[in-house]
Structure formats: structure tokens, C-alpha cells
Amino acid sequence: MSDSVRLDQTDEWRALRRHYEETRELHLRELFAADPERGSRYALEAGDLYVDYSRNRVTDETLRLLRELLAARGVTGLRDAMFSGEKINFTEKRAVLHVALRAPRDAVIEVDGENVVPAVHEVLDRMAAFSAQVRSGEWTGATGRPIRNVVNIGIGGSDLGPKMAYEALRPYADRTRVFRFVSNVDGADLHEAVRDLDPAETLFIISSKTFTTVETITNATSARQWLVSALGEDAVAKHFVAVSTNADQVAKFGIDTANMFGFWDWVGGRYSFDSAIGLSLMVAIGPERFREMLDGFHLMDEHFRTAPPERNLPMLLGLLGIWYDDFYDAQTYAVLPYSHYLSRFTDYLQQLDMESDGKSVDRSGRPVTWQTGPVVWGTPGTNGQHAYYQLLHQGTKLVPADLIGFVRPIEELGELTGQHDLLMANLFAQGQALAFGKTAEEVAAEGVPAEQVPHRTFPGNRPTNTILATELTPSVLGQLIALYEHKVFVQGAIWGINSFDQWGVELGKVLAKNLEPRLSGATDTAGLDGSTATLVERYRRLRGR
Numbered sequence: 137m138s139d140s141v142r143l144d145q146t147d148e149w150r151a152l153r154r155h156y157e158e159t160r161e162l163h164l165r166e167l168f169a170a171d172p173e174r175g176s177r178y179a180l181e182a183g184d185l186y187v188d189y190s191r192n193r194v195t196d197e198t199l200r201l202l203r204e205l206l207a208a209r210g211v212t213g214l215r216d217a218m219f220s221g222e223k224i225n226f227t228e229k230r231a232v233l234h235v236a237l238r239a240p241r242d243a244v245i246e247v248d249g250e251n252v253v254p255a256v257h258e259v260l261d262r263m264a265a266f267s268a269q270v271r272s273g274e275w276t277g278a279t280g281r282p283i284r285n286v287v288n289i290g291i292g293g294s295d296l297g298p299k300m301a302y303e304a305l306r307p308y309a310d311r312t313r314v315f316r317f318v319s320n321v322d323g324a325d326l327h328e329a330v331r332d333l334d335p336a337e338t339l340f341i342i343s344s345k346t347f348t349t350v351e352t353i354t355n356a357t358s359a360r361q362w363l364v365s366a367l368g369e370d371a372v373a374k375h376f377v378a379v380s381t382n383a384d385q386v387a388k389f390g391i392d393t394a395n396m397f398g399f400w401d402w403v404g405g406r407y408s409f410d411s412a413i414g415l416s417l418m419v420a421i422g423p424e425r426f427r428e429m430l431d432g433f434h435l436m437d438e439h440f441r442t443a444p445p446e447r448n449l450p451m452l453l454g455l456l457g458i459w460y461d462d463f464y465d466a467q468t469y470a471v472l473p474y475s476h477y478l479s480r481f482t483d484y485l486q487q488l489d490m491e492s493d494g495k496s497v498d499r500s501g502r503p504v505t506w507q508t509g510p511v512v513w514g515t516p517g518t519n520g521q522h523a524y525y526q527l528l529h530q531g532t533k534l535v536p537a538d539l540i541g542f543v544r545p546i547e548e549l550g551e552l553t554g555q556h557d558l559l560m561a562n563l564f565a566q567g568q569a570l571a572f573g574k575t576a577e578e579v580a581a582e583g584v585p586a587e588q589v590p591h592r593t594f595p596g597n598r599p600t601n602t603i604l605a606t607e608l609t610p611s612v613l614g615q616l617i618a619l620y621e622h623k624v625f626v627q628g629a630i631w632g633i634n635s636f637d638q639w640g641v642e643l644g645k646v647l648a649k650n651l652e653p654r655l656s657g658a659t660d661t662a663g664l665d666g667s668t669a670t671l672v673e674r675y676r677r678l679r680g681r
């Protein structure tokens with residue numbers, strides 16, 4: 137938390153700035169030519185993850201200077217403060233303890249002098265018992281029929297995590313049941329999720345940390361109506377459970393708090409899916425697989441907590457991100473999973489990274505004069521290759537990317553037909569093409585007409601990390617997510633911002649609340665700015681109001 141000297145005034149930052157000016161023209165072709173060992177030397181392993189970071193525009197000196205910055209910014213001190221339950225989310229006066237959610241039963245982590253680990257395991261045990269009941273058919277709906285459909289209603293951190301992980305771990309999921317995730321306040325989302333379901337066999341999990349989020353409460357109210365109109369008011373208890381920190385609001389909504397699974401204010405929404413927010417996932421994959429996932433998270437937590445900076449994966453990825461974000465002015469980075477099962481992974485990372493580090497004042501409240509969190513984007517390869525990779529290869533923007541792949545396919549089909557080799561060949565080839573490109577001489581030597589040569593040249597020198605694991609198991613998913621969680625932490629610590637609040641989402645909520653009665657015609661447009669007033673009036677006219 138070394139905020140006394142501003143980041144860009146530190147000697148370490150200035151040294152990096154000078155180093156950037158000296159090395160910015162270096163090409164990955166030269167770096168690899170100069171060091172035949174680079175591909176294996178610039179690689180790190182932690183748990184089941186292997187990360188090749190050799191295709192980054194860095195030298196040994198760059199990495200040394202970045203680690204000096206890390207040391208100067210007190211990152212390890214802040215990390216230790218997080219792990220020991222200090223209230224590092226100081227604007228909300230909260231500890232930041234998602235690491236406690238995956239701590240083993242015998243661990244001791246204290247908040248305000250109280251060990252929180254027993255409570256974590258008590259909830260996990262209740263979730264396990266409930267999941268087992270639903271999975272075995274022992275938990276029935278109001279008419280005595282077993283639950284066939286599970287619908288999670290939540291938004292942001294109460295949606296993106298379970299949805300992403302359910303997709304990622306589908307091969308481990310109970311395929312006899314339907315799992316759906318509703319988040320959008322657009323009624324179409326709920327409508328499409330339930331239109332073909334039988335209410336008598338449907339369980340709603342209402343997930344909301346605060347239980348006041350308007351989208352979730354609106355969807356939950358509509359879902360309740362849908363159920364009650366088919367099965368009557370008494371059916372609610374068997375078809376609705378809640379996940380929340382707010383028992384009062386849960387009771388007010390009409391869900392029996394005996395059917396509520398709690399968590400705590402020291403779990404940020406975007407860090408919550410390994411809490412009770414993962415209940416839908418646990419029903420899908422079962423308590424044992426869920427535990428394996430938590431163990432994967434914990435493995436990466438321990439790596440982050442104990443590995444020295446030169447072998448610490450989240451620190452390394454965090455530093456590389458800062459190198460591009462702040463020195464190369466990259467603005468964005470792409471996460472490109474070569475796994476269909478990770479189709480929601482980048483959506484999930486968007487909240488994790490952009491809600492955490494999308495800040496523009498430092499911990500003392502002063503405006504930053506450096507770049508903070510990047511725009512995160514991407515879709516699974518190879519789909520992106522046929523859409524936006526053109527820009528990645530030949531556009532004017534530098535887009536560092538993480539390529540993520542798995543050695544073994546989960547589904548047998550990929551193995552039988554050789555499809556998986558083709559998928560992975562694409563992953564490796566993209567990193568290769570982005571790094572090394574194709575020179576004008578190479579293009580001309582292929583007999584390409586001179587006027588076409590510039591169009592068919594690839595400049596290369598576009599950085600990627602390649603993250604490889606043997607297989608996408610629950611544990612590996614946990615490791616991957618914890619890797620990014622801690623990467624985001626490292627970056628926020630260096631930038632000197634609070635990665636754990638999200639005040640930036642508040643204004644829009646307040647304004648929407650203020651506009652809603654104006655759209656319905658209950659109040660007029662007086663006092664609105666010219667643009668909003670015109671839009672609201674047009675909306676009202678077209679709705680005949």
C-alpha cells in the first residue's frame with residue numbers, strides 16, 4: 137500500500153520507462169534467435185498449469201525491473217494482509233477473504249478475532265446435503281415429483297461464475313437435469329428459460345448477495361408468479377431456495393430461511409462463486425467434484441501466497457499485463473480459450489478484472505496519472521480466428537492475448553476423429569503467427585506479386601501467453617480462476633487502487649430508478665437533460681403514453 141510516493145514518480149517506474157524506450161523496437165524474432173532456450177526458459181509451472189510466457193516482448197532485464205516495481209509497491213505485504221483477514225477493502229470497511237472459501241477444514245483465518253473457516257465448512261456441508269437430496273430425488277417438488285430443472289436467478293457475480301463453471305464442467309454434470317441461468321431484467325430471459333419447463337419439477341435458486349438487486353428481485357418475483365399460478369402459494373417452499381448474506385430480505389421475499397444458504401460481507405460478488413453462490417453448480421456436478429474445484433483454487437492460493445516472485449504465476453502475469461497496459465499503452469487484452477467448455481470464461485473475467493481494476497483514483501483518492509485496468513475481451517478459438525483475428529495479426533493495435541488450451545479432450549469424439557489435434561494445432565499456430573509474423577521478403581519469395589506483398593505481410597511481435605493444462609477438470613478450473621483472481625490483485629496493488637469496491641456501478645442504478653416512473657408516465661420529464669428527455673418522450677409516444 138505504498139501510496140506515499142505516486143506510482144509514476146517511483147524510481148522503479150522511471151527505470152521501466154527508460155527501459156521501454158530502449159527496448160520497444162526489439163522483435164520477438166531477434167529475442168528467440170539470440171536465445172535458443174527461450175521457449176523453455178520462459179515457462180513456469182504451478183499446480184497443473186504450464187505457462188509459456190516466452191512470446192512476450194521482455195528480456196531478463198525487463199522481468200527484473202518489473203519485479204523491482206512489485207517489491208517497491210508492497211504487493212507481498214498487501215497479499216499477506218488479504219490472507220490474514222485485514223480490511224483491505226477500506227472504502228467498504230471489509231476484509232477480502234475469498235481465499236477462506238476454499239481453505240481446508242482445519243485452517244484458521246480470522247476476521248475481527250473470529251475464525252471464519254468453520255462457518256465456511258458448515259455452509260458447504262449444508263449445500264452438500266441439499267445437493268445430494270436434489271440429485272437423489274429425495275427433495276421433491278410440492279406435488280411429490282423429483283426436481284428435473286434447476287434455474288439460478290442472479291446477476292453479475294451471482295450469475296457469471298456459476299454459469300461459466302457449469303458450462304466449463306458440463307462433462308461432469310448430471311446430464312439428466314436441465315440447468316439454466318437467468319440474469320437479464322429483460323423479461324425475455326426468464327420467459328425463454330422457463331417456457332418449456334414443468335413447474336412441478338422446477339427449482340429456483342435465487343442468488344443475490346444483497347437480495348436487493350432490482351434485476352434479481354424482479355425476475356424472482358416473476359418466477360414466483362409463474363410457479364404459484366400453476367401450483368399455488370404453498371408450493372413456494374419446495375421450489376425456491378435462496379443464496380444470500382441478507383436473511384431479512386430473504387424472509388421478506390417469502391423464502392423460508394431454513395432454505396437459505398449464507399455467505400459473508402467479506403466475499404465480494406465477483407469473488408463469490410466458490411461460496412454458496414455456486415449452489416446450482418454443486419447440484420449439477422455433485423459435492424465431491426465441487427470440493428475438487430475448491431482444492432484447485434486453494435492450490436493456486438498457496439502458490440500465490442508462498443512462491444517467490446520469480447516463480448509466482450499470478451505475479452508474473454500481473455507484471456506482464458502492466459508492461460503492456462502502462463508502457464505499450466495496449467488498452468485491452470484478449471482471453472482466447474481453445475475449449476468450447478470455456479465459452480463463458482471471458483465473460484466471467486470481464487467482471488473479475490474490469491469491476492476490480494477499472495478505477496481512476498488511487499487509494500488516497502487522488503486521480504491516477506497512469507493506466508489502470510484494461511478492457512478484457514475474447515471468445516473461444518477457433519471461432520475468433522474467422523472473425524476478429526485479422527485485427528490481432530495486422531491491425532494497428534497491440535492486443536496482448538492469453539491462449540488457453542488442454543492437452544486431452546474431455547469428450548471422446550475429439551480423440552476419435554483427431555479433431556482435438558486440429559484444435560490444438562490452431563492454438564499453437566496462432567501464438568506462432570502472432571509472435572513471428574511473416575516478413576515482406578518471405579512473402580515475396582513465395583512468388584506473391586509485388587503490389588500484394590504489403591497486404592500479405594505479417595509484422596508479428598504480438599505478445600501472447602500460452603496456458604496449458606492436461607485436462608479441464610474441476611481442480612484445473614479452480615486453479616485457472618484463482619490465477620486470474622490473484623493476477624488482478626497484483627495489478628491493483630501496483631496501481632495503488634482499491635480492487636475490491638465497485639462504486640462505479642451505482643450511478644446508473646440510481647438514475648434508472650429515477651427514470652422508470654417517467655417511462656410509465658407516472659411522472660413527467662421535467663428537470664431531465666435534453667437528450668434523456670427527448671428519448672423518454674419518444675419512448676412514451678411510441679408506447680402511447
Ligand SMILES: O=P(O)(O)OC[C@H]1O[C@H](O)[C@H](O)[C@@H](O)[C@@H]1O
Nearest residue numbers: 292293294344345346349405641
Ligand atoms: O449478488 P447481488 O447483491 O445481487 O449483486 C449482483 C451484482 O450487482 C452489483 O451491482 C455489483 O456490481 C456486482 O459486483 C454484483 O455481483
